[in-house]
Amino acid sequence: MADQLREYCGLFGIHNHPNAARNVFLGLYALQHRGQEGAGIVSADGVRTYGHHGMGLVSQIYNPESLGKLHGSLAIGHNRYSTTGQPTLTNIQPLLVDCKIGKMALAHNGNLVNALEKRKEMEQDGSIFATTMDSEVILHLIARSQEPRVEDMIVDAVRQVNGAYSLLLMTKDRLMGARDPLGLRPLCVGRLGESVILTSESCALDIIGAEYVRDVKPGELVVVDERGITSIQAEESTAQAKCIFEFIYFSRPDSIVFGENVDKVRRKLGVVLARNHPVSAEVVIAVPDSSNTSSLGFAQESGIPFELGLIRNHYVGRTFIQPEQSLRDGDVRVKFNPVRGILNRKRVVVVDDSIVRGSTMKKLVRMLRKTGVKEVHLRICSPPIRFPCFYGIDMPERRELIASFQSVGEIQEYLNVDSLEYLSMEDLRSVVDDPENFCYACFNGQYQVPLSTPLRKAVFEETAA
Numbered sequence: 483m484a485d486q487l488r489e490y491c492g493l494f495g496i497h498n499h500p501n502a503a504r505n506v507f508l509g510l511y512a513l514q515h516r517g518q519e520g521a522g523i524v525s526a527d528g529v530r531t532y533g534h535h536g537m538g539l540v541s542q543i544y545n546p547e548s549l550g551k552l553h554g555s556l557a558i559g560h561n562r563y564s565t566t567g568q569p570t571l572t573n574i575q576p577l578l579v580d581c582k583i584g585k586m587a588l589a590h591n592g593n594l595v596n597a598l599e600k601r602k603e604m605e606q607d608g609s610i611f612a613t614t615m616d617s618e619v620i621l622h623l624i625a626r627s628q629e630p631r632v633e634d635m636i637v638d639a640v641r642q643v644n645g646a647y648s649l650l651l652m653t654k655d656r657l658m659g660a661r662d663p664l665g666l667r668p669l670c671v672g673r674l675g676e677s678v679i680l681t682s683e684s685c686a687l688d689i690i691g692a693e694y695v696r697d698v699k700p701g702e703l704v705v706v707d708e709r710g711i712t713s714i715q716a717e718e719s720t721a722q723a724k725c726i727f728e729f730i731y732f733s734r735p736d737s738i739v740f741g742e743n744v745d746k747v748r749r750k751l752g753v754v755l756a757r758n759h760p761v762s763a764e765v766v767i768a769v770p771d772s773s774n775t776s777s778l779g780f781a782q783e784s785g786i787p788f789e790l791g792l793i794r795n796h797y798v799g800r801t802f803i804q805p806e807q808s809l810r811d812g813d814v815r816v817k818f819n820p821v822r823g824i825l826n827r828k829r830v831v832v833v834d835d836s837i838v839r840g841s842t843m844k845k846l847v848r849m850l851r852k853t854g855v856k857e858v859h860l861r862i863c864s865p866p867i868r869f870p871c872f873y874g875i876d877m878p879e880r881r882e883l884i885a886s887f888q889s890v891g892e893i894q895e896y897l898n899v900d901s902l903e904y905l906s907m908e909d910l911r912s913v914v915d916d917p918e919n920f921c922y923a924c925f926n927g928q929y930q931v932p933l934s935t936p937l938r939k940a941v942f943e944e945t946a947a
């Protein structure tokens with residue numbers, strides 16, 4: 483659905499496991515929500531590297547035969563949703579290159595704000611790029627480094643890029659992971675017996691029976707080889723800006739992200755929303771699935787019963803043929819269906835994580851009213867989104883974000899709901915233990931990695947004009 487925020491990528495890497503590729507496959511399967519456009523796995527047996535990439539869902543790309551060809555005890559994988567590059571097979575990661583240290587593979591979650599500038603500089607210098615992705619810039623910087631050791635080459639490279647990155651890197655015998663100094667995107671360390679895992683969310687550890695150990699620290703480079711885990715502080719981290727949207731929407735509720743249980747934080751969002759924006763109603767429903775947990779928090783705090791009033795069809799794929807234009811709200815109907823017996827003639831609280839353009843919510847409300855809902859009270863588990871994200875989340879331009887040009891009252895009228903309340907910034911900050919260590923730029927426009935002049939202009943001047 484065009485009106486939805488999307489995470490860019492999921493990462494999973496494992497060192498020292500006889501079935502490395504198979505475990506990466508399972509990890510990527512658990513991280514499918516972080517990218518559904520394509521996936522790739524690269525493995526190594528100490529001598530050679532092997533790769534298999536494809537378009538579509540992880541379960542569509544891999545089978546026992548293709549996984550059987552990915553030999554070795556070391557592997558990394560990546561789930562992708564199209565970002566700065568085009569959605570083609572050449573842009574599916576991990577990227578695999580030959581450089582002076584031999585084969586090297588890289589998988590990236592995030593977005594570099596100075597990638598274009600760096601790329602232009604290197605092209606002037608004679609570099610040839612094989613993809614349109616910002617991630618390739620990092621590989622070029624590593625390959626061009628004059629440092630003698632591979633870990634120092636990586637440190638040299640990451641110090642030259644700005645923006646959001648959680649990285650997995652792999653040589654023929656080493657697994658490495660790095661996080662940007664603000665820690666914008668997640669990356670954690672897990673263990674399964676003698677094997678070490680690096681991944682975006684802990685739900686990918688659970689699927690293979692591994693244990694969560696800790697987060698990779700902001701600015702840290704973790705090197706895993708036969709000697710164990712070595713930690714290098716690649717960049718100084720004086721402030722943090724972890725993406726608060728990982729808790730609101732992106733991460734799975736059964737994950738530990740940024741060292742916190744997502745379910746716990748997401749439930750608190752609903753509790754605070756109910757406490758500060760009460761309403762007289764008979765039923766609380768979620769817009770499934772991302773709002774299920776926060777709706778439970780809302781119901782618990784308000785005392786209004788939670789019901790499964792909207793059923794989501796989970797099988798609407800990327801290439802789904804949309805119903806005829808003439809079928810009003812057809813795109814929403816294929817995804818959600820209201821349960822008439824629960825909703826008819828009721829005063830209903832609808833809990834959702836966020837509103838982007840507002841077009842999907844407008845259709846959903848129209849569908850609920852047609853079902854016989856008497857009153858619709860919309861409660862949103864985030865402040866209004868007024869600014870785009872440049873740190874790895876797919877968001878429309880500022881002028882398309884409804885809250886950037888309409889007041890809450892106007893949005894209420896546009897959506898045709900009986901009441902509309904958002905979480906305040908203060909409420910949002912209250913659900914985490916260390917609120918000063920989070921990014922809130924899509925709500926308040928305070929970008930912690932400075933934007934380039936053209937981007938700043940596009941966000942703050944052209945929209946204002």
Ligand code: SF4
Binds near residue numbers: 726871872874924
């Ligand atoms: S701008 Fe919003 S979505 Fe992007 S990193 Fe910051 S909090 Fe997350």
